[in-house]
Amino acid sequence: MASHRGHPLGMSDDPLFHPLLEGDRRALARAITLVESTRADHRSRATALLEALRGHGRQALRIGLSGTPGVGKSTFIEAFGMMLIGAGKRVAVLAVDPSSARTGGSILGDKTRMDLLSREPAAFIRPSPAANQLGGVARRSREAVALCEAAGFDIVLIETVGVGQSETMVARIADLFVLLLAPAGGDELQGVKRGIMEIADLILVNKADGELRATATRTVADYAGALRLLRKRPRDPEGFPKALPVSALESAGLDRAWSEMSDLVNWRRDNGHWDATRAEQAAHWFEEEVRSGLLARLDTPEARARMARLAADVASGERAALAAAREMLESLGSA
Amino acid sequence: MASHRGHPLGMSDDPLFHPLLEGDRRALARAITLVESTRADHRSRATALLEALRGHGRQALRIGLSGTPGVGKSTFIEAFGMMLIGAGKRVAVLAVDPSSARTGGSILGDKTRMDLLSREPAAFIRPSPAANQLGGVARRSREAVALCEAAGFDIVLIETVGVGQSETMVARIADLFVLLLAPAGGDELQGVKRGIMEIADLILVNKADGELRATATRTVADYAGALRLLRKRPRDPEGFPKALPVSALESAGLDRAWSEMSDLVNWRRDNGHWDATRAEQAAHWFEEEVRSGLLARLDTPEARARMARLAADVASGERAALAAAREMLESLGSA
Numbered sequence: 001m002a003s004h005r006g007h008p009l010g011m012s013d014d015p016l017f018h019p020l021l022e023g024d025r026r027a028l029a030r031a032i033t034l035v036e037s038t039r040a041d042h043r044s045r046a047t048a049l050l051e052a053l054r055g056h057g058r059q060a061l062r063i064g065l066s067g068t069p070g071v072g073k074s075t076f077i078e079a080f081g082m083m084l085i086g087a088g089k090r091v092a093v094l095a096v097d098p099s100s101a102r103t104g105g106s107i108l109g110d111k112t113r114m115d116l117l118s119r120e121p122a123a124f125i126r127p128s129p130a131a132n133q134l135g136g137v138a139r140r141s142r143e144a145v146a147l148c149e150a151a152g153f154d155i156v157l158i159e160t161v162g163v164g165q166s167e168t169m170v171a172r173i174a175d176l177f178v179l180l181l182a183p184a185g186g187d188e189l190q191g192v193k194r195g196i197m198e199i200a201d202l203i204l205v206n207k208a209d210g211e212l213r214a215t216a217t218r219t220v221a222d223y224a225g226a227l228r229l230l231r232k233r234p235r236d237p238e239g240f241p242k243a244l245p246v247s248a249l250e251s252a253g254l255d256r257a258w259s260e261m262s263d264l265v266n267w268r269r270d271n272g273h274w275d276a277t278r279a280e281q282a283a284h285w286f287e288e289e290v291r292s293g294l295l296a297r298l299d300t301p302e303a304r305a306r307m308a309r310l311a312a313d314v315a316s317g318e319r320a321a322l323a324a325a326r327e328m329l330e331s332l333g334s335a
Numbered sequence: 336m337a338s339h340r341g342h343p344l345g346m347s348d349d350p351l352f353h354p355l356l357e358g359d360r361r362a363l364a365r366a367i368t369l370v371e372s373t374r375a376d377h378r379s380r381a382t383a384l385l386e387a388l389r390g391h392g393r394q395a396l397r398i399g400l401s402g403t404p405g406v407g408k409s410t411f412i413e414a415f416g417m418m419l420i421g422a423g424k425r426v427a428v429l430a431v432d433p434s435s436a437r438t439g440g441s442i443l444g445d446k447t448r449m450d451l452l453s454r455e456p457a458a459f460i461r462p463s464p465a466a467n468q469l470g471g472v473a474r475r476s477r478e479a480v481a482l483c484e485a486a487g488f489d490i491v492l493i494e495t496v497g498v499g500q501s502e503t504m505v506a507r508i509a510d511l512f513v514l515l516l517a518p519a520g521g522d523e524l525q526g527v528k529r530g531i532m533e534i535a536d537l538i539l540v541n542k543a544d545g546e547l548r549a550t551a552t553r554t555v556a557d558y559a560g561a562l563r564l565l566r567k568r569p570r571d572p573e574g575f576p577k578a579l580p581v582s583a584l585e586s587a588g589l590d591r592a593w594s595e596m597s598d599l600v601n602w603r604r605d606n607g608h609w610d611a612t613r614a615e616q617a618a619h620w621f622e623e624e625v626r627s628g629l630l631a632r633l634d635t636p637e638a639r640a641r642m643a644r645l646a647a648d649v650a651s652g653e654r655a656a657l658a659a660a661r662e663m664l665e666s667l668g669s670a
Binding site: 047050051054197222223225226229279280282283285286287289290291293294295296297298307310311312314315316317320321322323324325328329332334 | 382385386389532557558560561564614615617618620621622624625626628629630631632633642645646647649650651652655656657658659660663664667669
């Protein structure tokens with residue numbers, strides 16, 4: 001998956017720099033801790049490290065992965081990861097959890113549920129950070145992915161817990177997006193957030209084994225039908241997005257899923273979509289950084305308190321939205 | 336649909352103030368021209384007028400309407416509008432077209448296609464503004480809706496052309512959202528942007544007449560099935576969102592559609608969702624105004640040129656996103 005860009009590799013005195021480029025997992029873990037930190041000195045060090053690492057010329061395949069609770073996501077990641085490692089790949093698994101209210105809710109919070117994978121030298125597993133380190137989930141995730149690429153991982157699986165906007169954000173970091181669903185019959189087929197269908201490249205119906213095999217087959221057909229109702233995207237070849245059955249438990253269907261992913265990625269590479277998407281994602285990242293830099297003025301305790309007070313006044317009808325906004329902007333010196 | 340809030344009606348010297356409150360359509364049209372203008376003096380006058388009009392105590396039912404091209408949207412609006420007027424309602428129709436590249440693409444650009452409705456004294460039809468007046472589509476649309484409410488219209492139909500983010504924006508202004516689709520068979524059922532399913536309260540399959548009647552019935556069943564695959568939203572009663580057949584041409588099914596809309600709205604009123612949604616929309620409007628006020632610093636010719644140059648450098652890999660963002664923020668005095 002390596003590809004070389006014109007930019008030369010930077011220089012750095014950071015003790016993490018060389019070990020990270022050599023694929024040292026402890027150095028990678030420490031570097032991710034830096035990008036997760038909100039401390040100003042950590043932030044500066046992380047930025048310098050990321051800039052020095054530019055030009056390493058490595059590109060991982062970044063796979064976004066979302067799924068409803070109980071779908072067997074950790075079993076799937078374990079089985080899929082082991083299959084990839086068996087094919088000679090190095091696999092990093094990152095968790096994205098934008099919900100600060102959750103306490104250890106992410107499956108990856110419990111590494112013991114991926115017993116085999118976590119013992120593999122070719123695997124790197126990173127649970128989602130503690131709630132108090134939140135803030136800038138998109139930036140942190142993007143930077144963690146960039147660090148995994150620098151460390152030479154071939155595949156980066158970005159797992160998200162499927163709340164709110166997290167899938168859209170992950171899709172903006174990933175090269176392809178996989179949605180993992182459970183078999184369900186008729187009216188039970190609930191729980192898919194509508195926007196997620198928009199971004200899925202592959203829907204995998206897990207637990208296509210034992211008693212659930214027939215139900216899984218029907219579920220695949222239902223979702224295949226639903227996907228046909230939706231508009232074809234310009235960066236998809238004919239037949240995508242697809243729905244397929246898998247069994248993480250029996251490691252069945254995983255090679256088919258991987259071969260579909262590879263076909264999709266190869267088609268996108270051959271048609272220039274891979275580079276175009278990466279370029280757009282980088283430009284988007286830049287624009288997001290500028291916007292969040294401007295909006296950071298709302299991110300002080302005083303500004304937050306004033307925003308909350310004014311928003312409540314507007315919601316209750318006591319103040320007009322326009323007048324309240326003018327007052328807020330004046331308090332920020334931006335009216 | 337009238338409801339009174341605590342806020343008293345303001346005072347204004349603006350010659351449009353009293354005619355607008357009395358429902359004068361020419362005054363309404365002129366006031367909308369003011370909110371569409373980007374001239375600073377027009378903007379001040381529009382803001383003052385909107386603030387003076389607060390507290391009129393009128394609430395229209397705001398219906399967002401989207402549909403694929405060729406679905407018969409203008410025929411539907413004409414038939415549906417005439418039915419509502421027959422029931423004693425005053426009906427305003429606004430077009431939202433966020434795409435500046437379109438030249439007269441909105442159906443409402445051609446009033447003659449709503450011949451009956453445009454001659455009704457109880458109707459007000461506003462085509463989408465010319466492309467050079469664009470910028471701040473969300474604000475302009477929201478303000479135009481507020482003016483229609485002040486002018487005492489019972490129903491405000493907000494038509495959107497179905498490109499990109501416009502539906503999400505319209506859903507943030509509307510009380511309910513209707514998606515109009517054409518009958519289609521099997522694999523032809525394309526063209527529904529996935530995110531739109533997320534926000535639709537009612538899917539109406541038009542042209543359920545003549546030769547297409549059977550196809551329309553099947554299409555309704557297909558979409559009803561697809562809707563069942565999606566998660567129930569907390570502000571929906573059992574059975575919503577729904578898919579129904581209509582024939583704008585024969586004015587068939589329109590009373591059923593209206594009765595479903597009324598049921599939905601009444602349920603939401605009875606359960607507190609109407610007021611809660613309106614309050615959230617107002618608070619959201621305030622927050623959007625603050626954010627767009629901060630981001631307005633990117634909206635000068637110099638800033639736009641610099642952003643474009645830096646984004647191109649980032650996309651080509653010549654510059655790092657973080658470093659480019661820092662340079663941009665420094666140039667804005669916000670680093």
